[in-house]
Amino acid sequence: MRNVWILTACMTSLAICYTMLVPFLPLYLLELGVAEDNVAMWSGVVFSITFLVAGIMAPIWGRMADTKGKKIMAIRAGIFIGIAYALTGFVQTPWELFATRALMGFANGFMPAAMTMVSLSVPKEKTGTALGIFQTGLIIGNVIGPSLGGMIEAVVGMRPVFVIAGVVLFIASAVVYFFVKEPEIHEAPSVETSSFKEDWGFVKSRPVLVDLLWLYFIMQAAILMLQPILALYVGHMQGTMEGAALLSGMILSIGGIAGAITTNIWSFFGQKKGYFRAVFFALCGTGLFLLLQSFPLGIIWFGSLQVLVGCFIVGVNPLLSAAVAHYTEPSFRGRVFGMTTTANQFGCMVGPLFASGVTTAFGIRYVFLTTGILLMVVAWLVYKRRVRNASLVDAA
Template sequence: MSSSASSPLAKTDSHSYAQRNAAYWRRNLAICVFGSFTTLVSLTLLLPFLPIYVEQLGVHDKAAIVVWSGIAFGATFLGTGLTAPLWGYLSDRYGRRPMLIRAAVGMALLMPLIGLAHNVWQLVLLRLAAGLIGGYASSATVLVATQTPREQAGWALGILSTGSLSGGLIGPLIGGLLPGLIGIRQTFFLGGGVIALAALVTIVFVREDFQAAPASARRAEPVRLGSALWLVVAPMFATAMLVLFSNMSIEPIITVYLAEIGVGRSQVVLFAGIVMAASALGSLLMAARLGRLADRIGGGKVIIYCLLAAGGLLIPQAFVTQWWQLVGLRFLMGMALAGLLPSIAKVIRLSVPEKALGKVLGYAQSSQYAGQVLGPLLGGALGGTSGMRSVFFLTSALLLAGAGLNYLLMNKARAALHPLQ
């Protein structure tokens, strides 16, 4: 069935908001791509020098530096995951544009403060606050998913993904260069300035025709998803978690894995960086294309195909003998994973009533960050106890099981509703 088909529960509300904003969505998409890019650059540029900054803040034991660096980096994503449903709920009530402005302004203020930290506790708390208050990419997803015409939603969300993916890819490269030129603290100040520019552009140019629900409607019983819709929404949450889990379960062990297959100590860090970048590059190249495919054949089908492809590509990664083989396989896996997040957002957009759409997309964002937290924990624990190859096998099994779960539950949903994709 055509991808423009939708749940009868969602049709009227979704069309009314999208039609009211038909004149704005393309410009808003471009601004959201720019804003997502700049915020992700600023969040990830500290990766190369974070251990050095932690040491400058008074931590000198090598093991403690590693631990505090991990805590400081993960704190932002933990904060974003905790508050994404709240911001999604508020976007349903007050509009999508205010949430974008809140995230951009909050990040612009907090980034320079991170550069003014005097001890590691302040660093962690400020990074956590950046996640709690920020979340520009999450808010941008809600705005783009709801404003874009449904027949182009997959493509638009894929384009939006390229902004975040590009930021995550380029941020560490910039972070490796700037501290040597202007200093670590000044790098945070510059990052805050770039986000401030994104905030200004968002304030001036993002437009939205949002009609708040009347007070009587807000006091009415809240929207509840029926059992049939939960058959669609629940696997979307699980799949969103799998996307980040499947990537983050592997990346923490890549350096050790390369050493196991014979890469020398002098080259292992460089090659590990290339392997990690290969996955991001593959996703960057394919996100928009797979989003367009979701518009043509349906988001549900793209999700199943991408999970099968990614799960299958993990198996040969456990048997590589050369580092360049892992680069090629991670590149292909990044291409497969690229279609998942845009398709998940598209499926949710087509199936959930508009008045609850922001909140549900917020929970999907939280699921992603749960995968980002759980992936390294399980990957590191399993790799340390059962060997590096076991991580590839387990992650593959989870992705393949996710494909089967999506297939079964979507078939059940079609029995209760018209096809959603």
């Protein structure tokens, strides 16, 4: 459990740094001279390049984590992401921002390496609990980050926030180096693959893992449809962009607090009743309340619904992670978590681009409407494939 708590603290720090910055990139683009009419397009581009590069690199880092060690991969990722964050604080043009975001994608890999170490540091029957603790740390970071970033931005501007994030990542990497012990795998490898093609072939032979990868992709696409335009949507509802960064950060934090309270409830429910059954309920609730957010009835309406969104959306990722650990052999787990990162990153790449297109064509509120409907359809598919015929999960 020592590994679990240390890695959770480091992941919390990483999440704080990420959420201090990402929701406000559209406003940073305005500071870099991008015209307001082009911000939606540029937001989609600078968001997506990180995830495209990260998605390509994730299987490589995952395989290296299984063969060279998870700990060294986490340290590598932390250091180079920190460098990318710090450099972002000095960019002068949108293209330079594009380049540092690409570097972040290349450096990515801290979370899957840390998650694999967490899952291997405890007995199998405690994996769900350990990953629930880890995801709680991630959520707490997501809660703290937007408000902290908004406050710092309001006082000193955005550029110092990027430099601070870089320093924090360097410290987190040092903590992993000195205090985290590489988990030992006592079981003999039961999966023998010698290439990326064979890795993918093994995953494709297990339908349950394929379903999980699709769920990771869709969930992250849905989340990243919303993040790039949240501050703009808040500004639209209040009639001015002044203070939109701080207010949107506060709204995200309120939803995150609600999520932090309910994370372990979802983990417990998944362990007792089945991970896919829990995912079904989480997706239904998330989709419904996102759909209701598409009605721009004011900040109070939007913020109240964000609390409910937070209560449901927070359940999905820990449930998916626990399911991956449950259905994957320890010696192959790093590679599978690497593949889930690829699915995540490609979802993150597609989401902002889709949101930019919908916003340009129809308006911001239709992004919430589309995302809500999408998640409710996916919930129905989960029920049809994995809940109604629960025996198929074990057969897979």
